[in-house]
Amino acid sequence: MEVWKRNLYILWFAQFIVMAAMSLVVPFLPLYLHQDLGISDPALIQHWTGWIFAANFLTSFLFSPIWGKVADRTGRKLMLIRSGLGMAIVTACMGFVTSPLQLLGLRLLNGVISGFIPAAVALVATNTPKERSGYALGFLQSGAVAGSILGPLLGGLLAEWVSFRQIFIITGIMLFTASVLVIMLVKEINKPKPAERADDKRFGNDFDKIIHTSPLPVLFLTGFLIQFAMMSTSPFMSSYVQELWHSSHYISLIVGLVVSSAGISTMLFSTWLGKWSDKIGAKYVLLFSLLGTAVFFIPQAFVQSVWWLMFFRFLLGICIGGLLPSVNNLIRKYSPRGMESSTFAYSTSALNLGNLLGPIIGGSLSGAIGLHGLFFLSAALFIVNTVWVKIKLHPSETPRALLSHVMHVK
Numbered sequence: 001m002e003v004w005k006r007n008l009y010i011l012w013f014a015q016f017i018v019m020a021a022m023s024l025v026v027p028f029l030p031l032y033l034h035q036d037l038g039i040s041d042p043a044l045i046q047h048w049t050g051w052i053f054a055a056n057f058l059t060s061f062l063f064s065p066i067w068g069k070v071a072d073r074t075g076r077k078l079m080l081i082r083s084g085l086g087m088a089i090v091t092a093c094m095g096f097v098t099s100p101l102q103l104l105g106l107r108l109l110n111g112v113i114s115g116f117i118p119a120a121v122a123l124v125a126t127n128t129p130k131e132r133s134g135y136a137l138g139f140l141q142s143g144a145v146a147g148s149i150l151g152p153l154l155g156g157l158l159a160e161w162v163s164f165r166q167i168f169i170i171t172g173i174m175l176f177t178a179s180v181l182v183i184m185l186v187k188e189i190n191k192p193k194p195a196e197r198a199d200d201k202r203f204g205n206d207f208d209k210i211i212h213t214s215p216l217p218v219l220f221l222t223g224f225l226i227q228f229a230m231m232s233t234s235p236f237m238s239s240y241v242q243e244l245w246h247s248s249h250y251i252s253l254i255v256g257l258v259v260s261s262a263g264i265s266t267m268l269f270s271t272w273l274g275k276w277s278d279k280i281g282a283k284y285v286l287l288f289s290l291l292g293t294a295v296f297f298i299p300q301a302f303v304q305s306v307w308w309l310m311f312f313r314f315l316l317g318i319c320i321g322g323l324l325p326s327v328n329n330l331i332r333k334y335s336p337r338g339m340e341s342s343t344f345a346y347s348t349s350a351l352n353l354g355n356l357l358g359p360i361i362g363g364s365l366s367g368a369i370g371l372h373g374l375f376f377l378s379a380a381l382f383i384v385n386t387v388w389v390k391i392k393l394h395p396s397e398t399p400r401a402l403l404s405h406v407m408h409v410k
Helices: 003-035 042-074 076-096 100-113 116-127 130-161 164-185 203-211 216-231 234-245 251-280 282-301 306-320 324-334 340-393 399-408
Strands: none
Touching: 003 042, 003 076, 003 100, 003 116, 003 130, 003 164, 042 076, 042 100, 042 116, 042 203, 042 340, 076 100, 076 116, 076 164, 116 130, 116 324, 116 340, 130 164, 130 251, 130 324, 203 216, 203 340, 216 282, 216 324, 216 340, 234 251, 234 306, 234 340, 251 282, 251 306, 251 324, 282 306, 282 324, 282 340, 282 399, 324 340
């Protein structure tokens, strides 16, 4: 088997383990705060849950560019090992905390040392033939999505047998396992060459060069808006499902089905969309995926049945499968030579900023515009994003020319 394919399959499985592990406990943070850390006030539980959830994104947003620069000098595999082992230790320690403040501190530290997923994307992107990068990045995302779908289910099952503290330790063991897989089986072919970076010692030079390389700023903003729009509704999906279900029976199951429906279609179609981007170009897949996402957000505000909500979430997930892999493919294409990991790191910071601000602003606006209004907000943001990408990446192409290009590529 070719080395790039072996790396891809191993990192698919490693990402699957990492995302499953990280999503084992996050959905159950309120229960951990209540049952194990002794917080009984519901308002206080929500307060701590919000800060603890956001802490990881905050420090990851700040430190991703630093690790990206280090990766461009030392290699992406080393960053995978650093992140995996570091998160394994820190997450296991979360099972021994005695106060929410200690848990908050460890989540902040976890964000500092995190970066397994972007390091895996950077390694695959720089070690895969250009003509297969769309397929590889789409396939890689399917592993992360599959892990994020299975994680909460596995966490719920484990919670019936062991304590939440023990689940944190199990999570640490899973992260350690993913790290061992990388150490033993992943081979980085295109390692950074220090000679290429000898004239660029300062951290500020990286940012200046990257931000002035077109169309990278466009792609960073696109990634930010994607995550911001998605995260402005995701935390409130369970409340919306309760509003539609009109019953307390099987509510946890129904919430799980609705939330996972988008993830399932993303997992199923992201590889196919990746192959399609190799044929027609990633910028075309990105444009039409953005438009489709906007279209399928709108009817979610009008549905009167959980089943219709699930149907439109499934269609939404198909379009989501073409978003970030296309962005990553384009970033790989336009990254300055020898600065690929730094470029991906700045992209990750933009994504984390969207993950951080989306729930905060969405939660603030939900009281004024309601849960239905949040779907309109997300649709509007994706429409803006579609127009932005059309202007910046397809400035001279008419809608008819865009459709003709897509339809005539075999």
